[in-house]
Amino acid sequence: MRFADNERSMARGMARDKSEDPEAAVRGPGQKQLKACVIWTPRSPGTMEDKRNIQIIEWEHLDKKKFYVFGVAMTMMIRVSVYPFTLIRTRLQVQKGRSLYHGTFDAFIKILRADGVTGLYRGFLVNTFTLISGQCYVTTYELTRKFVADYSQSNTVKSLVAGGSASLVAQSITVPIDVVSQHLMMQRKGEKMGRFQVRGNPEGQGVVAFGQTKDIIRQILRADGLRGFYRGYVASLLTYIPNSAVWWPFYHFYAEQLSSLCPKECPHIVFQAVSGPLAAATASILTNPMDVIRTRVQVEGKNSIILTFRQLMAEEGPWGLMKGLSARIISATPSTIVIVVGYESLKKLSLRPELVDSRHW
Incomplete structure (x- = not known):
């Protein structure tokens, strides 16, 4: 009788549990009730865990039409x-000593006073043809x-080879285009600062017209x-191929190091913007000797790199090979930030x- 009473008591308890818990019917006897919980599942491959890691956007990830139009x-x-x-x-590089300008700011003021805003854009229309080389x-x-990815998965190898190849094609x-553009830049109120001089305008003002590019050619x-x-x-x-080949691997290296140090919520574009100038400084140190020689060859009209x-x-x-290094790094910093932020934003917009x-941005 006691056993039967216990059995009836258990039955009543189970019935009460079922009435209070609608899901009890689908659970077997002896199974405990599970508390409700929310299971987070990632909406895409870019999970919170890999926000810290920079995922390089490759060619196959891009919408090519967007890429070229935005680019x-x-x-x-x-x-x-x-x-x-x-x-x-x-x-400044072409003038002899300080014959005309005493520095960047002095040149900026004198050009504005002499030629106005248009004087700062002399040769610009010709230079825009370098948009082709940029693409x-x-x-x-x-x-x-x-x-290269078919032969090596090393990001350093891919960046090194791709950077050098891209520079060869672009140069x-x-x-x-640069040769023509630079000669136009040297025109100042009809006075030549370089080897060649173009005609002034019909009014005799001595202001060089963009349409007279053919005179320089x-x-x-x-x-x-x-x-x-x-x-x-x-x-x-010899200057830009090594510079480009070195810049890309160091850019990705610095970006990866900074991403491991920054909080995962930090926008990638921030430490990419910092990595660009760091890579530019590194590449400048390694390639400055050749840049000094290149400048002398082009400005002084020399034909032999070895003799120069x-x-x-x-x-x-040996210290002569490091001339202008600090100025080169300082001048490259703002333009590199603009280029890096622009290029990385372009690739994200073109996904x-x-x-x-x-x-992750």
């Missing part, structure tokens, strides 16, 4: 913002990374032939729709 627009905006400083730097650079870089297009052809458009080409390759090197060593010793949520 041209963004590159043009960058060129407009930095071109005046390019013009000033070119004039060729990024296309070559991304495609080469994809090609082959850029050098002739004709003078280069008469003086040097087609080779004149590639003056300093080899020296440029020997003359530099004889006159100034294929299904990958947009998989990348």
Whole structure:
């Protein structure tokens, strides 16, 4: 009887549990009730865990139409913002001693007073043709990374090979445009600072018109032939190919190191913007000797890189190879930040729709 009473008591308890717990019917006897919980599942491959890790956006991840349209627009905006400083730097490098300008700020003021705002953009229309080389650079870089990935998964190897290849293609297009553009930059109220001089406008104001680019082209052809458009080409390759090949691996290296030190909520674009100038400084230190030689070859019209090197060593010793290093690093910092932020933003904006949520800004 006692056993039967216990059995009836258990039955009543189970019935009461079922009435209070609607899910009791689907549980077997003896199973405990589970508390409700929310199970978090990632909405995409870009989980909170890998927010700390930078996921490189490769060529196959991009919507190519967006990439090129946004790329041209963004590159043009960058060129407009930095071109005046390019013009000033070119004039400072070419002038003998301090014959005209005493520094960047002095040059800026004097050009504004003499030629107005348009004076800061002399040769700009010709220089815009380098937009083509810019698009060729990024296309070559991304495609080469994809090609090298079939043979090596090392990001350093991919960046090294792709950076050097991209610079080779870009410089082959850029050098002739730069030669013409630089000669236009040297025109000041009809006074030549370089080897050539173009005609003034019909009113006799001595202001150089953009349409007279053909005068410079004709003078280069008469003086040097087609080779004149590639003056300093080899020296440029020996400067910019190593610079580009070194910059990309160091850029990714610094970005990865900073991402491991920063909180995972920190936007990637922040330490990418810091990594760019750090990589530029490193590349400048490693390639500055060749840059000094390149500048002397182009400005002084020398034809031999070896003879220029020997003359530099004889006159100034090894320290001569580091001339202008600090100025180069300082001038590269703001432009590198703009370029890095612009390029990384461009790639994120150009992601294929299904990958947009998989990348952390």
